[in-house]
Amino acid sequence: MNEHDSERIAGLLEADGLTLAASPDDADVVVLNTCCIRENADNKLYGTLGHLKSAKAARPGMEIIVSGCLAQKDRDLVQRKAGHVDVVVGTHNVHRTVELLHASRASGPVTEIWDEALDEAEAWPSALPVRRDVDHSAWVTIQIGCDNNCAFCIVPAVRGREISRPFAELVAEVERLAADGVIEVTLLGQNVNSYGRDLTTSLRSESASALDATRAGPVWAADAARRPRPLFADLLGAVAAVEGIGRVRFTSPHPKDLRPETIAAMADHPEVCPHLHLPLQSGSDRVLAAMHRGYTADRYLARLAAARLAIDDLAVTTDIIVGFPGETDADFSATLEVAAEAEYDSAYTFIYSPRAGTEAAELTEQFVAPDVVAERFERLRVVVERSALARHHARIGRVEEVVVEGPSKRDPSVLTGRTAQNKLAHFASSVPLRPGTLATVRVVGAGPHFLRAELAEVLAGPRHRTRIPVVAG
Ligand code: 5AD
Numbered sequence: 001m002n003e004h005d006s007e008r009i010a011g012l013l014e015a016d017g018l019t020l021a022a023s024p025d026d027a028d029v030v031v032l033n034t035c036c037i038r039e040n041a042d043n044k045l046y047g048t049l050g051h052l053k054s055a056k057a058a059r060p061g062m063e064i065i066v067s068g069c070l071a072q073k074d075r076d077l078v079q080r081k082a083g084h085v086d087v088v089v090g091t092h093n094v095h096r097t098v099e100l101l102h103a104s105r106a107s108g109p110v111t112e113i114w115d116e117a118l119d120e121a122e123a124w125p126s127a128l129p130v131r132r133d134v135d136h137s138a139w140v141t142i143q144i145g146c147d148n149n150c151a152f153c154i155v156p157a158v159r160g161r162e163i164s165r166p167f168a169e170l171v172a173e174v175e176r177l178a179a180d181g182v183i184e185v186t187l188l189g190q191n192v193n194s195y196g197r198d199l200t201t202s203l204r205s206e207s208a209s210a211l212d213a214t215r216a217g218p219v220w221a222a223d224a225a226r227r228p229r230p231l232f233a234d235l236l237g238a239v240a241a242v243e244g245i246g247r248v249r250f251t252s253p254h255p256k257d258l259r260p261e262t263i264a265a266m267a268d269h270p271e272v273c274p275h276l277h278l279p280l281q282s283g284s285d286r287v288l289a290a291m292h293r294g295y296t297a298d299r300y301l302a303r304l305a306a307a308r309l310a311i312d313d314l315a316v317t318t319d320i321i322v323g324f325p326g327e328t329d330a331d332f333s334a335t336l337e338v339a340a341e342a343e344y345d346s347a348y349t350f351i352y353s354p355r356a357g358t359e360a361a362e363l364t365e366q367f368v369a370p371d372v373v374a375e376r377f378e379r380l381r382v383v384v385e386r387s388a389l390a391r392h393h394a395r396i397g398r399v400e401e402v403v404v405e406g407p408s409k410r411d412p413s414v415l416t417g418r419t420a421q422n423k424l425a426h427f428a429s430s431v432p433l434r435p436g437t438l439a440t441v442r443v444v445g446a447g448p449h450f451l452r453a454e455l456a457e458v459l460a461g462p463r464h465r466t467r468i469p470v471v472a473g
């Protein structure tokens with residue numbers, strides 16, 4: 001989500017006449033778009049600002065913008081700690097970035113933070129110009145904010161209440177992207193399954209207006225029973241049906257809201273990739289309750305089983321937090337058991353990080369000792385890697401469709417493609433294949449984080465027009 005915001009900020013600055021610099025050292029404007037979900041993000045911001053201070057002293061014309069969640073959280077503190085910052089802009093007024101930059105040029109440093117999204121039409125990162133680094137794949141924000149209150153999480157405080165983007169606008173945006181040659185879209189939201197929940201009240205009224213059909217989409221409008229809101233599943237179906245879109249991904253569904261309709265939409269639309277990122281957070285019912293997650297380990301596993309039953313060849317990934325306040329050995333053992341049973345393809349594992357203002361950060365006397373957490377973290381890594389490797393090994397011999405991403409980071413003679421299951425497949429090719437090329441590869445080897453493959457067949461070249469870089473001057 002932050003990367004998508006960064007694309008928008010870059011797009012706004014480009015529309016104002018700037019071009020992308022090769023490195024921060026020769027940039028006239030440096031933007032630090034921040035995250036504050038864990039503490040090390042804070043440290044990174046102020047550390048980086050420290051480095052930039054001397055760079056700016058050497059080049060006084062340089063301008064520094066701090067945006068994103070940490071700007072939203074720290075507000076005036078950013079410029080109090082780092083007086084050389086020119087603009088501080090929050091999460092609800094990203095569209096104001098260029099105006100604020102101009103204002104700082106005219107009258108000095110400026111901090112502008114809004115407490116909520118005042119102007120809904122502008123709140124959508126997707127409604128702003130964009131500078132996408134990748135031409136064949138795009139993010140689409142379907143919902144901003146979060147109405148949950150997970151005890152560890154700062155997102156609701158910095159991203160505000162949940163707002164769904166109108167249905168017809170989203171479909172129109174995906175159609176525009178497809179016309180531009182995009183073949184893959186990833187729908188973004190903190191809790192995608194509750195998409196449309198905030199549209200409920202207006203849609204309950206007896207007389208369905210044309211506006212409601214726009215907001216809720218044709219499936220909702222054609223339904224005589226008038227369901228109280230459009231479902232995320234309707235949106236998945238509508239996006240999958242857009243001509244030219246071959247892959248639809250989404251992140252993240254909340255396990256408590258994963259409806260059978262969503263699973264059915266995944267099963268019914270071959271364009272929706274067989275990959276479910278379902279954040280577990282903990283396998284202990286006691287910890288899940290303390291986190292306010294709204295499900296038990298059994299409910300989670302039952303939903304996962306239903307998804308696996310319905311969706312052919314489903315890859316499953318997750319997020320897990322180790323060392324939530326009060327987590328006992330028994331709680332952690334439960335997490336290991338659920339992780340083993342879920343047989344994840346991969347997992348993002350995090351050490352609990354107290355965030356000021358969240359409920360869990362108050363539980364200081366229940367904080368788990370760092371050495372205990374480190375040892376648990378390592379044990380979890382082993383369990384996750386075991387299932388990841390087993391699942392990857394099981395794919396050896398299969399032929400999979402990949403979208404080429406580019407040369408592999410480690411070895412430029414090897415190409416990297418992404419499979420429908422969202423796995424990286426590394427393969428050699430005697431012919432250069434441009435990013436966005438569709439090919440099939442035969443899997444010949446596996447590691448816990450990737451597949452090794454051989455090129456089988458090139459199916460289609462990229463659909464987007466190649467961008468010829470224009471150098472100004
Ligand atoms: N400490 C550690 N991990 C966290 N996450 C969110 N808040 C915290 C925190 N305070 C993790 C959750 C979430 C992912 C995006 O980040 O696992 O799903």
Ligand code: SF4
Nearest residue numbers: 146148150153155190
């Ligand atoms: Fe944070 Fe929970 Fe909302 Fe996810 S669902 S953003 S973890 S509060």
